[in-house]
Amino acid sequence: MSIGGLPALGSLLNPYTGFYNSAENPSDLPLPNEVALSELKEEANVYFDERRIPHIFAKNEQDLYYLQGYVVASLRLWQMEFQVLAAEGRVSELLGNDEKYINFDKQQRRLGMKYGAENKLKQITQEADKSKDIIEAFSKGVNAYIHSVKDKDLPIEYKLIGYKPEEWNTYKTALLLMNMSNVLTSTEYDIENTNFVSEYGKELFEQLYPSYDSTIVPIMETPKEGWVNKLKEKDTLQQLNLPIAPAAAVSNQTSLNKLYDKPDVQIGSNNWAVSGKKTKSGYPLLANDPHLRLTFPSVWVEMHLNSPGLNTYGVVFPGAPGIIIGFNDYIGWGVTNAGRDVKDWYEIEFKDNNKDFYKWENGWRETTKVVEEIKVKGASSVFDTIVFTHLGPVTYENFDTKSGKKNLALQWMAHKSSNELMAFYKLNRATNFEDYLNALRHYSCPAQNFIFADVSGDIAIRQQGEFPVLEKEEGVFIQDGATHEAWSKFIPFDEIPLMHNPTRDYVSSANQQIADTSYPYYYNGVFEYYRNRVINSTLDTLQNATVESMKKLQFNNYNKMAEECLPLLMGYIDETQLNDESKAIFNALKKWDYYNEVDSKEAIYAQLFLESYYTNLWDEFVEKEVIGGWDPYTWKDGWKAPNEFQTYVLLRDSIQHQFIDNKETTKEETTADIVLMSFDEMVKGSEKLADETWGEYKNTYIEHLAMLPAFSEHVITGGNYKIVNATGKFHGPSWRMILDFDKGKIKGYGVYPGGQSGNPGSKYYDNMVEEWKNGNYHDLINSQDESFYSSDNYLKVTFKTKN
Amino acid sequence: MKEIIAFIILIVLGIIAHLFLPWWSVAIVAFLVGLGFIESTSRALLIGFLGVFILWGAKALISSYQNDFILVNRMSELLPFKNGILTILVTAILGGIIGMLSTLSGYFLQTIGNSGKRKRFK
Numbered sequence: 001m002s003i004g005g006l007p008a009l010g011s012l013l014n015p016y017t018g019f020y021n022s023a024e025n026p027s028d029l030p031l032p033n034e035v036a037l038s039e040l041k042e043e044a045n046v047y048f049d050e051r052r053i054p055h056i057f058a059k060n061e062q063d064l065y066y067l068q069g070y071v072v073a074s075l076r077l078w079q080m081e082f083q084v085l086a087a088e089g090r091v092s093e094l095l096g097n098d099e100k101y102i103n104f105d106k107q108q109r110r111l112g113m114k115y116g117a118e119n120k121l122k123q124i125t126q127e128a129d130k131s132k133d134i135i136e137a138f139s140k141g142v143n144a145y146i147h148s149v150k151d152k153d154l155p156i157e158y159k160l161i162g163y164k165p166e167e168w169n170t171y172k173t174a175l176l177l178m179n180m181s182n183v184l185t186s187t188e189y190d191i192e193n194t195n196f197v198s199e200y201g202k203e204l205f206e207q208l209y210p211s212y213d214s215t216i217v218p219i220m221e222t223p224k225e226g227w228v229n230k231l232k233e234k235d236t237l238q239q240l241n242l243p244i245a246p247a248a249a250v251s252n253q254t255s256l257n258k259l260y261d262k263p264d265v266q267i268g269s270n271n272w273a274v275s276g277k278k279t280k281s282g283y284p285l286l287a288n289d290p291h292l293r294l295t296f297p298s299v300w301v302e303m304h305l306n307s308p309g310l311n312t313y314g315v316v317f318p319g320a321p322g323i324i325i326g327f328n329d330y331i332g333w334g335v336t337n338a339g340r341d342v343k344d345w346y347e348i349e350f351k352d353n354n355k356d357f358y359k360w361e362n363g364w365r366e367t368t369k370v371v372e373e374i375k376v377k378g379a380s381s382v383f384d385t386i387v388f389t390h391l392g393p394v395t396y397e398n399f400d401t402k403s404g405k406k407n408l409a410l411q412w413m414a415h416k417s418s419n420e421l422m423a424f425y426k427l428n429r430a431t432n433f434e435d436y437l438n439a440l441r442h443y444s445c446p447a448q449n450f451i452f453a454d455v456s457g458d459i460a461i462r463q464q465g466e467f468p469v470l471e472k473e474e475g476v477f478i479q480d481g482a483t484h485e486a487w488s489k490f491i492p493f494d495e496i497p498l499m500h501n502p503t504r505d506y507v508s509s510a511n512q513q514i515a516d517t518s519y520p521y522y523y524n525g526v527f528e529y530y531r532n533r534v535i536n537s538t539l540d541t542l543q544n545a546t547v548e549s550m551k552k553l554q555f556n557n558y559n560k561m562a563e564e565c566l567p568l569l570m571g572y573i574d575e576t577q578l579n580d581e582s583k584a585i586f587n588a589l590k591k592w593d594y595y596n597e598v599d600s601k602e603a604i605y606a607q608l609f610l611e612s613y614y615t616n617l618w619d620e621f622v623e624k625e626v627i628g629g630w631d632p633y634t635w636k637d638g639w640k641a642p643n644e645f646q647t648y649v650l651l652r653d654s655i656q657h658q659f660i661d662n663k664e665t666t667k668e669e670t671t672a673d674i675v676l677m678s679f680d681e682m683v684k685g686s687e688k689l690a691d692e693t694w695g696e697y698k699n700t701y702i703e704h705l706a707m708l709p710a711f712s713e714h715v716i717t718g719g720n721y722k723i724v725n726a727t728g729k730f731h732g733p734s735w736r737m738i739l740d741f742d743k744g745k746i747k748g749y750g751v752y753p754g755g756q757s758g759n760p761g762s763k764y765y766d767n768m769v770e771e772w773k774n775g776n777y778h779d780l781i782n783s784q785d786e787s788f789y790s791s792d793n794y795l796k797v798t799f800k801t802k803n
Numbered sequence: 804m805k806e807i808i809a810f811i812i813l814i815v816l817g818i819i820a821h822l823f824l825p826w827w828s829v830a831i832v833a834f835l836v837g838l839g840f841i842e843s844t845s846r847a848l849l850i851g852f853l854g855v856f857i858l859w860g861a862k863a864l865i866s867s868y869q870n871d872f873i874l875v876n877r878m879s880e881l882l883p884f885k886n887g888i889l890t891i892l893v894t895a896i897l898g899g900i901i902g903m904l905s906t907l908s909g910y911f912l913q914t915i916g917n918s919g920k921r922k923r924f925k
Contacts, residue, residue, distance in 0.1 A: 010901065013894045014826040015862035019878055020894075023870035156874075160881075710880035761874030 012159060017152035019159055022761035029795050030074050030757070036802035037144050039066060044799045046071060047789035051778065052756035052764045055304040055794070057786050064307040065134045065321045067799060069141025072301055073168070076318040076758040077145065078155035079297040081165055082705055084172045084319065087113050087179035089374065094161055097379035105374045106384050107260045112393040113182065115370075116415045117174040123417035125170065131422045135170045138321035142168035155758060157706060176319040177421075181414035183292070184446035186262045187526035188341040191408075192640040194478045204657070208642045211476075211524045212513040213649070217536055219449060219461065219509045220497035220519075227519045231495045260395065266721050266731040267292055269336035270531055270554070271451040272508035272539060273459040275501065276741075280544040283741040284453040287550045288325060288334025289733035291726045294702040296711055296765065298754025299734045300324075304782050305428070312428040313748060313782035315735050318758075322424040325737060327746050329784070330431040331454040332739040336509045338447035338463050340525035342413035344474075346391050346481035347406060355387050359482040365390065390486055409481055413466060418444035423464075433458045433500065440464040441493060449509035455744040461507035462498040463514050467491045470522045491521050506539045508532070510724075529645035530560040530722040547749060550738045555775035556724040557596045562606040565648050566592075569613060572675040582683050598695035598718040607697075607720070608685045612678035614647060619663055644722070694718065700727055702753055702769070704760075711760040715753070717773045725775075738777065748780030806850060809840035813854035813902070821858070829855055829898070830905040837909020844910065851906025852899040860895025867891060 012018045024030070029048060042059040044067055049055070054071045058064035073080065085094065089108030092101040125132045146165050158164060197205050223230040271288040279285050292299050300315035305323060314326015325334050350367075351357040357364035367387045374382040387394040389409045396408040419442050426439030436452045440462060443450075447465020452458070468487035497515050499507050510532035514523070538553055566589060578586055585605055592602035614633065615622050618641035623634040635641060642650075650657070651671065661668050662677070669677070689697055695716040704711035719725030719732070726732055737750040753772040757764035771778070783789070789796070813836045820828040833851050841847045867875040867887065875887035884890045 009897060011826060013897055014829075015859050015866060015894060016821040017826045019874065020863050020866045023866045023874040025869040026871065708881060710877050760877050761870060763871070763873060765873075 019156055021152050022156040022759055024759060024762040026763040029797065031797045033796070034798050034800060036800045037070070038802045039140055039144065040799055040801045043801060045786065046797045046799065047794040048797070049781065049794055051767065053302045053304065055789055056306060058307045061307050062133060062137045064305055064310070065137040066141040068303070068305060068321055069138040070145045072316065072318050073142040073145035075301060075756055076297050077165060078157040079705060079758045080319040082157070083179060084175045087175045089113065093375040093377055094163060096377040102374060102376065102382055109372045109384065110386055110393055110395045111182070111260070112410065112412065112415050113175065113178050115393060116181070116412070117171060117178045119415060119417040120177060121171055121174040123419045124174065124421060127419055127422070129422055130425055131419055134321045134425060135173055135421060139168050139170050139173065156760060173320050176317060178414060180317065181446045183267065184337050185342050185412070185414060187339050188343040189640050190345045190476065190478050191638060193476055195638050197477065208646060208657070210646065212527050213529065213645065214517065216512055216529060216532065218513045218515045219463065220499050220515045221502055221504065222516045222518060227515060231520065266728055267337065268511045268528060268531070268726055270510045270535060270724060271334040271336050271449065272506060272535055273451050273453040274539060274542060274545055275459050275505040276457050277505045278542050278545050280546050281740070281742040283743065284457060284459050285545055285547065285550050285741065286332045286334060286451060286453040286739040287554055287737065288451060289554055289736045290325070290335065291731055292734040293730055294700070294732050294734065294753055296702055296704045296713070296754060297758035298752055300752050301756060302750065302752070306784065310429055311782060311784050313780050315752070320421065322421060323428050324424060325735060327739050327748055328428060329746065331436060331452060332746055333427055333436065334451045334737060335448040337511055338449060338465055338514065338525070339511045339527050340447055340465070340467065340523055341475050342445065342447065342467065344411045345478045346409045346411065346484055347478055348389055348394055348409045348481040350407060358389055361482060389481060391481055391484065408478065411486060413445040416444065416466070418466070420444065432456065433460055436460065451507060451509065453739065453741055455741055455746065458501060459507050460498065460500040461509060463496060467496070467523065472522050474522065476524050495521070508535050508539060510535055531724050531726065534558050534560050534724050547738055547740050551775065551777060553724060554733070554736050554738070557718045559594045559596050559603065559606065559720070559723055561644060561722050562610065563594045565610055565651070566606060568648070568651050569609065569675050572672045573679055582679070585683055585686065596694055596718050596720050596723055598693060598716060600694040603694035604689055604692065604697050605682060605686055608682040609678060612681040613675060614644065616662055616674050616678050617647065618642065618659060620659055698729060700732065701730055703730065713766060713769065715769060715773050736772070736777065748782065749777035750780050751777045805840065805842060806846055809836055810850050810854055812836055812840060813850065814858060817854065817858045829858065830901055833902045833905035834909040837906035838913050841906060841910040841913070844907070847907045847910035848903050852903035855902025856895045856899035859898030860891065863891045863894045
């Protein structure tokens with residue numbers, strides 16, 4: 001109904017059903033004191049504490065996951081649904097007829113997000129275990145909330161965009177897990193590597209892009225007898241035909257075209273556990289902080305789940321049942337990303353334009369096709385036919401390249417069926433090391449380094465995931481789809497590295513390589529070079545550690561990259577040739593302690609200097625942007641410059657290569673020229689930033705998922721990428737957790753940059769940001785005793801059965 | 804006196820309508836008030852505007868106050884109004900305009916229906 005030509009404004013602004021309805025009174029609960037639900041088996045209580053952490057006490061497992069679904073939906077309904085619709089490729093349906101949205105939707109479908117989710121769901125629901133019941137109960141709980149919520153009480157984003165929530169289902173939970181896989185398995189550069197080798201040759205590739213550095217201490221200590229012997233003792237080492245010639249001849253230059261949008265490269269994580277020998281209490285300490293894109297509503301929801309035989313606390317993905325990172329009364333666990341490449345690309349040659357057949361050895365193999373309908377708001381649907389090969393979907397079709405139109409199919413571990421939910425179900429109930437190992441058997445993708453400690457004093461780490469057995473260099477370049485069968489052999493469970501109570505008395509990971517070169521299975525990926533060394537050197541000398549020492553390490557702002565690179569770079573500069581201003585900066589950097597603290601000026605100089613050197617050196621691969629702008633490392637499409645660590649190694653060892661020359665100048669530069677040029681750029685750039693501190697310059701941004709600045713926030717804090725406190729511009733510790741196993745009783749501390757509520761009209765939308773910013777933590781209360789929660793500090797919601 | 808009664812009726816029926824019916828039902832209420840209780844164009848304008856202005860403004864102000872103005876301040880960044888108080892004022896004015904136009908429509912229909920016998924409710 002149109003009144004005065006103001007229908008949209010009227011429905012948004014009217015204070016009765018419009019946005020004002022989302023203005024939450026801070027003392028109100030989002031739920032009534034009593035809720036009756038028809039599918040609840042027995043009465044149950046949920047207690048919300050002063051940070052709105054729900055403590056769910058159910059009398060049976062079905063009810064527990066049913067209520068988890070209901071409660072999570074009451075806190076984060078819009079986020080849950082939006083993430084799933086984006087994962088599935090349904091953004092145009094909401095946001096309208098824009099090429100950007102339609103291309104995004106096409107990309108998601110061509111990556112096989114739906115295909116992977118269907119495969120996962122099949123296994124989750126077919127396996128004769130609990131996972132089917134859990135995921136169904138959870139889904140019913142979400143729907144019970146959706147059915148009960150009135151239109152006027154829907155999250156504000158529904159009112160702004162103008163739509164209503166759909167029914168939830170188990171497939172959507174599977175899509176959410178696919179989304180996580182997509183974010184965490186993005187570290188592959190087959191196309192970029194192929195481009196490099198076809199342009200510059202293999203020798204230079206090996207020099208500039210080594211898969212890892214032998215000076216970095218890997219996650220797993222090398223066994224005294226070496227990996228091969230150790231693994232042989234345990235099991236029959238499978239098929240190790242090493243060394244092997246490169247798997248695929250590198251084909252012609254593949255692409256100078258726009259590649260699909262890869263998820264952010266700045267993701268990462270830290271975790272560590274120290275044994276009682278290093279702690280004051282004589283019991284272990286465990287810490288974990290996963291680095292993800294910082295968003296509103298927050299990535300995680302904090303929760304306490306209790307039912308007979310289960311008492312677990314931690315963080316959950318809104319949309320999936322169970323606790324993902326957390327602890328119970330016996331064990332604690334955390335994760336970091338493995339960074340291994342489990343996404344491979346294959347060139348496909350179709351017989352003709354019908355694409356019914358593609359080349360296979362000396363003949364042809366049949367394709368299967370799926371027609372995807374992309375609904376578009378306010379316009380007619382767009383249809384896209386996805387061609388599937390035995391390797392996977394053809395993601396890049398008729399892809400314009402130097403040598404013609406090409407088709408690339410994707411084989412991806414996330415496409416394979418698996419049941420990660422079962423791993424978390426069992427971890428939530430684990431009581432010791434054996435239970436932890438058994439839980440991990442269910443976990444396949446995205447591969448993670450699972451850290452563990454328990455009340456008996458055990459600590460452990462294991463890189464868990466399913467990995468194909470690869471020949472040397474398999475998966476580094478684009479391969480020939482006409483000769484490669486799909487992966488069929490996988491590294492056996494017992495041959496994946498595991499470390500249990502090592503003699504060094506700690507286990508840790510920060511996305512670095514898993515093992516040294518003697519590990520017999522070939523792997524590649526993208527690994528970390530700086531955080532892991534700061535963590536390990538701290539843990540090496542640690543004595544009488546307490547929770548405080550763990551907090552200090554998680555919030556540690558030491559810039560290892562600057563420590564290594566700056567003296568080398570400054571060695572090229574003749575101090576006497578500098579003007580006063582430059583000299584002042586030069587001297588400040590010389591005296592700097594390399595800590596990226598929030599109020600540092602030197603951290604800005606270092607950042608600008610290193611960025612500038614990097615972009616001037618690798619100008620062949622980098623879209624150079626104005627100095628002083630953030631993130632100048634935007635790679636030219638289809639290219640990727642060597643990483644920062646390798647850049648430092650080349651500098652340290654004075655290795656000469658053709659890329660030192662800057663293409664934009666007529667002169668042929670030496671390293672000294674590039675360094676000086678970069679130093680001058682830094683001095684100029686920092687003039688504009690004279691009033692800013694490091695925290696202000698970095699200006700960490702927590703962005704709303706719909707990119708609405710009004711619902712987003714800037715945070716002034718220290719740290720940066722490649723620093724243990726990995727708080728960068730857009731990414732950072734999405735959850736900081738520390739567990740203390742003192743006297744065999746686990747006490748947890750945690751914080752995340754956001755709040756429990758997804759409602760921008762709630763105090764609980766961002767109430768934890770301030771503490772997160774300052775490195776403070778909250779006590780994580782997981783008392784088994786329900787009467788503990790009867791105080792005034794907890795708001796009780798009773799869930800009753802309804803006939 | 805008549806105006807005060809018309810005004811009270813608009814407020815009371817408006818609150819009831821907002822409790823049970825879609826938000827735009829307030830326009831129907833205002834229209835009915837215009838149809839039955841208004842005696843001149845200027846009164847239709849004044850009563851229609853003020854009634855819904857207060858109905859919307861008060862509610863927007865109270866719920867924003869209880870919310871420490873968190874949401875209305877955020878929304879004012881999203882909407883083209885600089886601050887929260889202005890957003891509340893715009894909300895009230897928008898309500899006022901809707902009320903005014905509806906009351907006026909009701910009153911005009913009344914004058915057409917009653918051509919010649921305008922003092923029917925006297």
